[in-house]
Amino acid sequence: MARASEQSSTYEQFLDHVRQLHYVQDANGVLQWDQQVMMPDAGTPARAKQSSAVSTLHHDLLTDERLGEWLDELDEADLGDEQRAVVREVRRDHERAVRVPADLVERISEASSNALPVWKEAKAEDDFSAYAETLEELVDLRREYAEAIDPDRDPYEVLFEEYEPYLGIDTAEDVLTRLRDELVPLIDDIADSDVSLADPFEGTYDDDTQHGLVEEALDVLGYDWDRGRLDTAPHPFSTGTQFDARVTTRFKPDEPLDAVGSTIHEFGHATYTLGLPQEQYGTPLGSNRDLSVHESQSRFWENHVGRSLPFWEFFAGTANDHLGTDATPRAFYEAANEVYDDNLIRVEADELTYHMHIILRFEIERDLIRGDLDVEEVPQVWNDKMEEYLGIRPDTDAEGCLQDIHWTNGAFGYFPTYTLGSVLAAQLNHHVRQDIADFDEQVRAGEFGEIHDWLTDHVHRHGARYTTDDLIQEATGESFTADHFLDYADEKYRALYDC
Amino acid sequence: MARASEQSSTYEQFLDHVRQLHYVQDANGVLQWDQQVMMPDAGTPARAKQSSAVSTLHHDLLTDERLGEWLDELDEADLGDEQRAVVREVRRDHERAVRVPADLVERISEASSNALPVWKEAKAEDDFSAYAETLEELVDLRREYAEAIDPDRDPYEVLFEEYEPYLGIDTAEDVLTRLRDELVPLIDDIADSDVSLADPFEGTYDDDTQHGLVEEALDVLGYDWDRGRLDTAPHPFSTGTQFDARVTTRFKPDEPLDAVGSTIHEFGHATYTLGLPQEQYGTPLGSNRDLSVHESQSRFWENHVGRSLPFWEFFAGTANDHLGTDATPRAFYEAANEVYDDNLIRVEADELTYHMHIILRFEIERDLIRGDLDVEEVPQVWNDKMEEYLGIRPDTDAEGCLQDIHWTNGAFGYFPTYTLGSVLAAQLNHHVRQDIADFDEQVRAGEFGEIHDWLTDHVHRHGARYTTDDLIQEATGESFTADHFLDYADEKYRALYDC
Structure with a gap:
């Protein structure tokens, strides 16, 4: 074991390198925000080169041999828990990066770039056959990628861990399967219900009106405008650091609640980022846990606050003022x-059926990557599953298996994190309500501070100190479970639809 | 001499490296645009780290030993003129970067950061003595910097070449001295004139009104909105690439023409950037020449178009519509x-007296760096020169030698490029009017296409293929000269002030 001063010096050098890595990655985040929010389209060729150059430098820093040497040295050193966590996180990223040959990274990046116009064209023409070969290439490349990282494990598991490293594919699969089995009957009952819910909106609402409304939603929820901003983007997202976490939204003329929900969703992402400790910026202790946890924060605010009756008892007046409507809280x-019961498109799905869209994609991509499904079978399997899970069948592949960009981007294993995040949100919701007994009263009074503090205290402030499963245990006192989500969904929707 | 295929392969590797360098630098440009235009203030600590990390990587690429080896190899190779120009430009940047020790770069960066609050405080308190030690340290560091680059040459010359490498300090000094000698009598005569010019503005004009006006100014001048955008910033600037060159402006409530002039100025910078060849993006052939040339493009449009009577004969109606005024073209x-005749502040100076502000700074910073002037003498010398050149004497150092941020930023040798750019603008103006005989008629008709094409053809499209002096020769058929500027100023202002 090295002497203390040497250890400290190694750790400091290591940490300085790690910080540079994060800074460079966040620089690229700024380029991407700008591209999606501010940049004129004509800037694309130059931006692609700038972004790729910065990515290459990031990759060089991540695969730097010195980093491997420091990691090995630190494995033998006497470190505290937090330092140990930093080493764990960096080792994971470093090892994945060094195992993948540079030329494979480049081939994947090139294949994805080339795939984009092919996918767009195939979708526009509703012609899956024009896309099949491209999809096959992407699947093959990602299997090669997974094999490079670990040839002895299920390639889908390896890819899933790219987005959610610490939940375990078995746990994920159990949760998704249980949701499939238990939500399908609930959705069937809702479809059979005679209840029709209120729709207080008529006509269209212009962008300025909707902007004013969602701005006020962010205001009342306590978005820290001094460390963020609100803009529009074709595909809303949130990005940034604990010093500057920005929200984007978009407006559909005839669906003002879409923008409200979407904005509150991104607010949830931003509050996670803003809750990370500032003094740890640039280290895993100042960085978010992975996609499921991030999505749990957005879904918590979107679903368990923004879609609740107490929230609308508080916010209906404001919404009516902006929209010129005269709807009751209950109507909102x-x-x-x-x-x-007739929606084919994932991004337009409601809170409940959304998960069937995800589960379907999860099953198909898992089987593709594992080699249990051929690319040509995808449209048929997709449509069969839609019929089985949601009772509807797409007429076209454009509305079916060609609708999402994820696979074209080379992302396999990403979809499940959407649902896992919602499941975790419900688990957190259960426990925050145990700790804050008058949760609903606080929401009804527009007081969100205590809820916000609970999430910061239980989730945000830890950064990536704990693995995902440990963080869930730490925050809720139990393992990751679908129980709370299923209870929540059952209770809420059976009441709403009287079924 | 290497074989052809080896040469080509060396050049290609070299050029790929050079492109990466440019891409990374432009990525940092995006971070800086965002910081000045979009970022909430609280983002500063994180942005500083991101920007510094990207700068460090840029510096590593620029000082890469392989780059030095390729340059040496290419010096022996059989290259075309354009390739030779690329090698010349990259060698210059590479050599300057490798000669300066990394720790000196860091000390300068740190000293500038530390100097900023000291300068702000000293300016706010009008207390030069609180800033003197800081200024001395900055001067010493920059002398050390110059000495590292070339211990055998005048340090001010070396620093000046950081911003304008190919005009020669002697030429620059001759031009500035001639302006000083010839403009002072003109300014005196104007001060003695009984003529008072029109001022058609009363009251204040809100930001939206001014924004509409400058947007339309950009429109009529032919700004390519598909490759740019207009925003506001505390200190207007333009930045970007030939794919995306953006303009910023600001609004003073009671001076709407300030925003018009400033916007047209930045438009000139942006048109230069947008005129660079796209296929050469990332190489010196697709990059702008240095600061004097850039400033010549902004000053050309600001002064020789935007401040001309024909422009206002065209634009007065539009301006009146926006501002609700009823002024004649002549009044505008x-x-x-x-x-x-009573302005002490450089950034608020008119077209003519502006240069006296610059010449004064040039003389002082030159003498400081050369060791011919002590820091403590700066306030006295500043005030004496203001009196000598402009007939006014600052009551405070806040309105005197503490007004600009440049020295605090560590920039010595930058100021002269403002005036050299204006001088070059007048030289280009003289020649473009020889080639476009009905220049004024075109401006009066709102037709700017031919003028724009002339500048693209004679200046923009060359990128940094020619050195500055060769570019001036190429574009105008003569060497850099103050003749045209002095003729223009004399004729215009003696007519305006009847003196």
Whole structure:
């Protein structure tokens, strides 16, 4: 074991390198925010080169041999828990990066770039056959990628861990399967219900009106405008650091609640980022846990606050003022929670059926990557599953298996994190309500400070100190479970639809 | 001499490296644009780290030993003129970067950061003595910097070449001295003139009104909105690439022509950037020449178009519509060209007296760096020169030698490029009018295409292929000269002030 001063010096050098890595990655985040929010389209060729150059430098820093040497040295050193966590996180990223050959990274990046126009064209023409070969290439490349990282494990598991490293594919699969089995009957009952929920909206609402409304939603929820901003983007997202975490939204003329829900969703992401400790910026202790946890924060605010009756009892007046409507809190609540029995499109799905869209994609991509499904079978399997899970069948592949960009981007294993995040949100919701007994009263009074503090204290401030499963245990006192989500969904939607 | 295929392969590797360098630098440009235009203030600590990390990587690429080896190899190779120009430009940057020790770069960066609050405080308190030690340290560091680059040459010359490498300090000094000698009598005569120019503005004009006006100014001048955007910033600037060159402006409530002039100025910078060849993006052939040339493009449009009577004969109606005024073209023209005989502040100076502000700074910073002037003498010398050149004496150092941020930023040798750019703008103006005989008629008709094409053809499209002096020769058929500027100023202002 090295002497203390040597250890400290190694750790400091290591940490300085790690910080540079994070800073460079966040620099690229700024380039991407700008590209999606501010940049004129004509800037694309130059931005692609700038972004790729910065990514290459990031990759060089991550695969730097010195980093491997420091990690090995620190494995033998006497470190505290927090330092040990930093080493764990960096080792994981470093090892994945060094195991993948540079030329494979480049081939994947090139294949994804080339795939984009092919996918767009195939979707526009509703012609899956024009896309099949491209999809096959992407699947093959990602299997090669998974094999490079670990040839002895299920390639889908390896890819899933790219987005959610610490929940375990078995746990994830159990949760998704249980949701499939238990939500399908609930969705069937809702479809059979005679109840029709309120829809207080008529006509269209212009962008300025909707902007004013969502700005006020952010205001009342306590968004820290001094460390963020609100803009529009074709595909809303949130990005940034604990010093500057920004929100984007978009407006659909005839669905003002879409923007409200989407904005509150991104607010949830931003509050997670803003709750990370500032003094740890640039280290894993000042960085978010992975996608499931991030999504749990957005879904918590979107679903368990923004879609609740108490929230609308508080916010209906404001919404009416902006929209010129005269709807009751109950009407807003019902409109925000309608379950669509005829929707084929994931991004337009309601809170409940959304998960069937995800589970379907998860099953298909898992089988593709594992080699249990051929690319040509995808449209048929997709449509069969849609019929089985949601009772509807797409007429076209454009509305079916060609609708999402994820696979074209080379992302396999990403979809499940959407649902896992919602499941975790419900688990957190259960426990925050145990700790804050008058949760609903606080929401009804527009007081969100204590809820916010609970999440910061139980989740945000830890950064990536704990692995995901340990963080869930730490925050809720139990393992990751679908129980609370299923209870929540059952209770809420059976009441709403009287079924 | 290497074989052809080896040469080509060396050049290609070299060029790929050079492109990466440019891409990374432009990425940092995006971070800086965002910081000045979009970022909440609280983002500063994180942005500083991101920007510094990217700068460090840029510096590593620039000082890379392989780059030095390729340059040496290419010196022996059989290259075309354009390739030779690329090698020349990259060698210059590479050599300057490798000669300066990393720790000196860091000490300068740190000293500038530390100097900023000291300067702000000293300016706010009007207390030069609180800033003197800081200024001395900055001067010493920059002398050390110059000595590292070339111990055998005048340190001010070396620093000046950081911003304008190819005009020669002697030429620059001759031009500035000639301006000093010839403009002082003109300014005196104007001060003695009984003429008072029109001022058609009363009251204040809100930001939206001014924004509409400058947007339309950009429109009529032919700004390519598909490759740019207009925003506001505390200190207007333009930045970007030939794919995306953006303009910023600001609004003073009671001086709407300030925003018009400033916007047209930045438009000139942006048109230069947008005129660079796209296929050469990332190489010196697709990059701008240095600061004097850039400033010549902004000053050309600001002064020789935007401050001309024909422009206001075209634009007065539009301006009246936006501002709710009823002023004649002549009134706008006069208001845009008023010479202030009592202004102490550089950034508020008119077209003519501006240069006396610059010449004064040039003389002082030159003498400081050369060791011919002590820091403690700066306030006295500053005030004496103000009196000598402009007939006014600052009551406070806040309105005197503490007014600019440049020295605090560690920039010595930068100021002269402002005036050299204006001088070059007048030289280009003389020649473009020889080639476009009906220049004024075109401006009066709002037709700017041919003028724009002339500048693209004679200046922009060359990128940094030619050195500055060769570019001037190429574009105008003569060497850099103050003749045209002095003729222009004399003729215009003696007519305006009847003196």
